[in-house]
Amino acid sequence: MPKQTKTTQDNTEKISRTTSKVKVPANKKPSDTKEKKIFVLDTSVILYDHSAVQNFQEHDVAIPITVLEELDNFKKGNDIKNFEAREFIRFIDKLSSEHMLQEWIPLNGKTKGKFKVMMNGSAKLDATKIFGDKNDHHILNSALHMQQDFPKSKVVLVTKDINLRLKARALNLIAEDYETGKIQDVAGLYTGSDTLEEIDPAVINDLYEKGSSESVKVIKETPPDNHYYVLKSFKNSILSYYNPADDQFERVDKQTAYGVKPRNAEQTFAMHALLNPRIKLVSIQGVAGTGKTLLALASALEQRRDYKQIYLARPIVPLSNKDIGYLPGDIKSKLNPYMEPLWDNLKYIQNQYAENSKEYQKLRELVELEKLVITPLAYIRGRSLSNIYFIVDEAQNLTPHEVKTIISRAGENTKIVFTGDIYQIDTPYLDSQSNGLSYLIDRARNHPLYAHITLLKGERSELANLANELL
Numbered sequence: 001m002p003k004q005t006k007t008t009q010d011n012t013e014k015i016s017r018t019t020s021k022v023k024v025p026a027n028k029k030p031s032d033t034k035e036k037k038i039f040v041l042d043t044s045v046i047l048y049d050h051s052a053v054q055n056f057q058e059h060d061v062a063i064p065i066t067v068l069e070e071l072d073n074f075k076k077g078n079d080i081k082n083f084e085a086r087e088f089i090r091f092i093d094k095l096s097s098e099h100m101l102q103e104w105i106p107l108n109g110k111t112k113g114k115f116k117v118m119m120n121g122s123a124k125l126d127a128t129k130i131f132g133d134k135n136d137h138h139i140l141n142s143a144l145h146m147q148q149d150f151p152k153s154k155v156v157l158v159t160k161d162i163n164l165r166l167k168a169r170a171l172n173l174i175a176e177d178y179e180t181g182k183i184q185d186v187a188g189l190y191t192g193s194d195t196l197e198e199i200d201p202a203v204i205n206d207l208y209e210k211g212s213s214e215s216v217k218v219i220k221e222t223p224p225d226n227h228y229y230v231l232k233s234f235k236n237s238i239l240s241y242y243n244p245a246d247d248q249f250e251r252v253d254k255q256t257a258y259g260v261k262p263r264n265a266e267q268t269f270a271m272h273a274l275l276n277p278r279i280k281l282v283s284i285q286g287v288a289g290t291g292k293t294l295l296a297l298a299s300a301l302e303q304r305r306d307y308k309q310i311y312l313a314r315p316i317v318p319l320s321n322k323d324i325g326y327l328p329g330d331i332k333s334k335l336n337p338y339m340e341p342l343w344d345n346l347k348y349i350q351n352q353y354a355e356n357s358k359e360y361q362k363l364r365e366l367v368e369l370e371k372l373v374i375t376p377l378a379y380i381r382g383r384s385l386s387n388i389y390f391i392v393d394e395a396q397n398l399t400p401h402e403v404k405t406i407i408s409r410a411g412e413n414t415k416i417v418f419t420g421d422i423y424q425i426d427t428p429y430l431d432s433q434s435n436g437l438s439y440l441i442d443r444a445r446n447h448p449l450y451a452h453i454t455l456l457k458g459e460r461s462e463l464a465n466l467a468n469e470l471l
Helices: 008-019 043-048 065-071 080-096 127-131 135-149 162-170 201-209 265-275 292-302 331-350 358-368 400-408 436-444 462-470
Strands: 037-041 060-064 114-118 154-158 174-176 193-196 212-214 228-232 237-243 248-251 281-285 309-314 372-376 388-392 415-420 450-454
Touching: 037 135, 043 065, 043 080, 060 065, 060 135, 065 080, 065 114, 065 135, 080 400, 114 135, 127 135, 135 154, 135 162, 154 162, 162 174, 193 265, 201 212, 201 228, 201 237, 201 248, 228 265, 237 265, 265 281, 265 292, 265 450, 281 292, 281 436, 292 309, 292 331, 292 388, 292 415, 309 331, 331 358, 331 372, 358 372, 400 415, 400 436, 415 436, 436 450
Parallel strands: 037 060, 037 154, 060 114, 154 174, 193 228, 281 415, 281 450, 309 372, 309 388, 388 415
Antiparallel strands: 212 248, 228 237, 237 248
16 A cells, blocks of 8 residues: 655644754763753854753753853844844843843753853963953853852863864863754765665566556665665666655656756756655755756756746855955845856856757746846745745755754745755854754655755766865
């Protein structure tokens, strides 16, 4: 019997719930949960996750007053860090209406510890005299002061700033990264496809002739939903994927999307997922030159009649982490350099056709009528995305909370595609384990609405492949 699936709305809600689950920090092993700890949080943790103070089980959590001062500088703006700062300030405001913040305040009854804001205090060891008078060093002093005031408790500074962790350890202060939402085994991250050897030739014949085969004939255990396979027998091989709706394997053929044709098995799998109307959420991971964005854009253009608009967006990560305000010109001039890689992909597709061809003119018309919109991701936040094919490029520069927020904006007949390279992080305090793309791949796998493919082979040029392989 075919495996039954829920409605699109129910499944979308399930993805949203899945991506919002909280992991206990990795330092909390069963053997040490009985020991009461005090975690002192740095500003970087709050900007990464405004609800961080709720994620330390029964242990107590404190933030230095310096953190509140720093958050005040982040409360204005449209970036995710501005949103996180505002949400945490609202949380503090709610607490202060019922309690004095410098006192220990219970968090959510018996299951959580207590919380307080630490006023500036003096400790025997002064970090500002050792490292200089900076906010980071005032935060170190707060943790040292807490350690001095509570000698029987294990005080841990939690920060996503590697340099600050090193300085803390130099002062004999325990310092750790914020582990919630972090993927522990990136090397074993879900790839979305496998190769199966020694498949019964009759199965491959069924796939060639009928286009499908019962899953029980192919593999004994139930495969992950929307998982892709290269099936090989002694003489033949075929590309296939597991359709969870019908509980069967189906043949995957090479498809062309707006003049773009896949060049290898993984690109063929990615194109299939991108063109499959039943799959509403797709992620594509791979190094530069593997064709992630090009495949996504070409597939969106191929299905342009099925959606009201196509959005192609990416997060803005300014060079040297400077604000884009330092760039000359109006807002459009400031943003154009960051959007140029997306325009390059559109030009590549357009230049496959003659300038007087119908396809070339159609692309120009789509841009002029804003049916195809290339925009910074910050301009999308807060909108309801209905009847839209939404591509998010460079998704490795998003936090898990940003990815969840984007998916939760999806309305009826919306497809969302995340592309990126989890090893090419440009955002401070994110890495291959903590970025939103890795988080999505790990949490959404084996969901009937979701498909993922890791692209392995560069197809940009032989020269680009040389750089990826040798340099």
